[in-house]
Amino acid sequence: MAGKVATLRIKALVAGNWKMNGLKSARKEVVALGRKLARNKAACDVLICPPATLIAGFREDARTAGVALGGQDCHMQVSGAHTGDISAAMLKDAGARYVIVGHSERRADHGESSAIVRAKAEAAHEAGLIAIICVGETRAERDAGKTLRVISSQLAGSLPLRANAKNTVIAYEPVWAIGTGLTPTTQDVAKVHKAIRARLEKRFGFDGAKMRILYGGSVKPANAAELMAVPNVNGALVGGASLKADDFYGIISAYT
Numbered sequence: 001m002a003g004k005v006a007t008l009r010i011k012a013l014v015a016g017n018w019k020m021n022g023l024k025s026a027r028k029e030v031v032a033l034g035r036k037l038a039r040n041k042a043a044c045d046v047l048i049c050p051p052a053t054l055i056a057g058f059r060e061d062a063r064t065a066g067v068a069l070g071g072q073d074c075h076m077q078v079s080g081a082h083t084g085d086i087s088a089a090m091l092k093d094a095g096a097r098y099v100i101v102g103h104s105e106r107r108a109d110h111g112e113s114s115a116i117v118r119a120k121a122e123a124a125h126e127a128g129l130i131a132i133i134c135v136g137e138t139r140a141e142r143d144a145g146k147t148l149r150v151i152s153s154q155l156a157g158s159l160p161l162r163a164n165a166k167n168t169v170i171a172y173e174p175v176w177a178i179g180t181g182l183t184p185t186t187q188d189v190a191k192v193h194k195a196i197r198a199r200l201e202k203r204f205g206f207d208g209a210k211m212r213i214l215y216g217g218s219v220k221p222a223n224a225a226e227l228m229a230v231p232n233v234n235g236a237l238v239g240g241a242s243l244k245a246d247d248f249y250g251i252i253s254a255y256t
């Protein structure tokens with residue numbers, strides 16, 4: 001097993017999470033990114049998760065740009081009396097291929113437990129979407145030396161039984177690194193990603209060895225190459241720096 005893992009090549013994914021940012025006019029960023037990618041093809045998959053209101057309108061430009069689209073959350077049910085919610089099937093219908101579930105902002109702002117996150121990931125799989133399942137410790141948990149315990153428990157609770165390398169991506173996002181300009185040291189990132197890989201392999205075998213593990217939290221063009229070179233980092237989940245094509249391309253370039 002160890003030999004196989006050592007020679008495994010995992011195609012990286014650089015994903016942009018626009019959060020609650022962007023109006024129709026932001027379409028120009030997708031077009032601009034497409035122009036850059038046409039000149040210099042990315043050696044990774046590229047994904048933008050804009051607000052759900054923009055997915056259908058971005059569909060053609062994203063297709064031309066070679067960029068996939070994703071949602072930022074989905075409901076665990078396919079349809080029904082859930083005012084304001086959006087189902088995975090709806091995201092798929094609008095043009096999404098991926099959906100982020102369990103982002104720390106949803107876990108904190110909407111009280112989403114790992115059990116809810118797992119149900120959402122299952123709904124995503126049922127709809128044919130790739131679930132990007134987020135985990136990450138708070139500053140207090142890190143300071144208390146609980147990082148690996150927290151990550152381990154979030155992984156155990158949030159991953160569906162039938163997760164595999166094709167339908168699931170893990171994103172490690174330390175909560176304290178999100179939007180702060182702070183990042184863990186590359187040694188700390190390596191330690192957490194190695195622990196995540198070990199847990200994925202233990203639970204899913206060879207699929208766990210192939211599953212992509214993204215790092216997220218203050219990834220910028222200036223630090224992307226260093227972070228993306230860390231073992232078991234198979235791409236990035238980018239917030240602020242994904243909003244502008246120039247910055248986002250600067251991160252994607254870590255792989256070109």
Ligand code: 13P
Pocket residue numbers: 017103173177178179180181216217218219237238239240241
């Ligand atoms: P920033 O890149 O803005 O720190 O956000 C990271 C994030 O939360 C992506 O999901």
